Amino acid sequence: MNILFTCVGRRTYLLKYFKEQLKGEGLIVGTDMQLSAPALSVADIAEQVPSVYAENYVDVVLDICLKHNVRALICLNDLELPILSANEAQFALIGVVLIVSSQQIIDICFDKYKTAKYILSLGLRTPKTIVDYNEAVKAIKVGELSFPLVLKPRWGSGSIGIEFVDDLDEMEVVYNLLHKKVKKTILSTVSQGNDYILIQEKISGPEYGLDIINDLKGNNVAVSVKRKLAMRAGETDKAITVDNADIRNIGRIIGTSIRHIGNLDCDILERDGQYYVLELNPRFGGGYPFSYEAGVNLPKAIIEWLKGNEINSSILQPQYGRMFAKCDNVVEIVLK
Missing domain, CATH: 3.40.50.20 (Rossmann fold)
Incomplete structure (x- = not known):
């Protein structure tokens, strides 16, 4: 195979x-x-x-x-x-x-504004997200939105173009600058219309990464939760697997509803005991190695599913309290 x-x-x-x-x-x-x-x-x-x-x-x-x-x-x-x-x-x-996954699922996940609306439709929390600059200014002035805020591309990948602002003057400058910057990146090929910068509530608190695992028919079969301990270049650099039933349930709700194929990488922020879904990425994410090393053997599951076999669900359950960190190593490149 x-x-x-x-x-x-x-x-x-x-x-x-x-x-x-x-x-x-x-x-x-x-x-x-x-x-x-x-x-x-x-x-x-x-x-x-x-x-x-x-x-x-x-x-x-x-x-x-x-x-x-x-x-x-x-x-x-x-x-x-x-x-x-x-x-x-x-x-x-x-x-x-x-x-x-299907184009509809990919569109929901890739368009961060659609992601926010989709998460709310499931009855889950997500940071308040506004796509219209003038609407955001009004929300700030009436106290519906407060600084610090996050500005980022609506159609984003990794950590490209993410900025934090602390007041209206800074927000205006950064918003206009991001508009120009995005047009100079690979994201220009997917950014649509004029509203391609999001203004989003900043949630401060512990951050979690989920591997929401569905089978090849879109049925949810497992959720692995890690608490992020450090980030590097937009990817999880250090993490520990945790036993958190509330967060696993959020993952199950998402996986059962959206019916993606394989892995869906999900970011969640915690504030005052409440959980806010930040992003959905319908692919293997940079946090998956922490799940695999703790026992979540999705590669084996995928291979067995491709063969038409059933799996023992235990191979997709992590050992809790396992902490890992990424490190660089040098590989030789042999051009053939």
């Missing part, structure tokens, strides 16, 4: 996890725009691809799937998710299972 990972970047750990669970019964194929991407050093087969926005991108990936007899494809890039999802039928025709 050969599995293709696209846009692998630096995610060496994820390819290693799947290779461990394949146990020699399949190959790991990796793609990236640059053959020097660190994670390609782990792949059994490395292929260079054009930008996800290139006209021939999907055709190139389809050819790679045929060339290497790929059984399943896992996408690791926010910007690529809607492109692959829109072409799911083409992959199905050649027998490739896309472990990617």
Whole structure:
């Protein structure tokens, strides 16, 4: 069973996890725009691809799937998710299972304003979020919104463009600057209209990362919760698994309602004992390694599901109180 990972970047750990669970019964194929991407050093087969926005991108990936007899494809890039999802039928025709959610689900998660509205529709809490600048100013003046505030791209990825402001003068300057900055980043390709900067209530308190796990039919099967201890470049750098039934229940509500495929990375903030859902990312996130190392063996589950087998739910339950930290290591790049 050969599995293709696209846009692998630096995610060496994820390819290693799947290779461990394949146990020699399949190959790991990796793609990236640059053959020097660190994670390609782990792949059994490395292929260079054009930008996800290139006209021939999907055709190139389809050819790679045929060339290497790929059984399943896992996408690791926010910007690529809607492109692959829109072409799911083409992959199905050649027998490739896309472990990617529907376009509707991806749209809800990628558009942070839609995310906020969706979370509220589930009866859950989320930071107050406004997309219109003038509306935000009015809310501040009548006391419905207070500083400090967070400004960030509506269609965002990682920590690109996130800013904190403490007063109206600073907010005006940063808002206008972000408008210009976003247009100079890769996010310009997905930002729509003029309202592509969000103004959001800042929640201060403990932060948690969830792996909300659904099977390949969209049924929720598990939720793993970690308390974040440190962040680096928008990703969790240190974390500890925790036993928190309230947060797990929030994850179950989201997973059961949205019916994503595979993993959904979710961020939650705590303030005064209340939990606020911040973001949803329908893919493996930077916090998943902390779950895997604590016993959440989603790679094995996915492989078994692809074989048509049932799993023992215990393989998706973490050991609580396990603390881990990421560290850099150097890998040799061998260009073939």
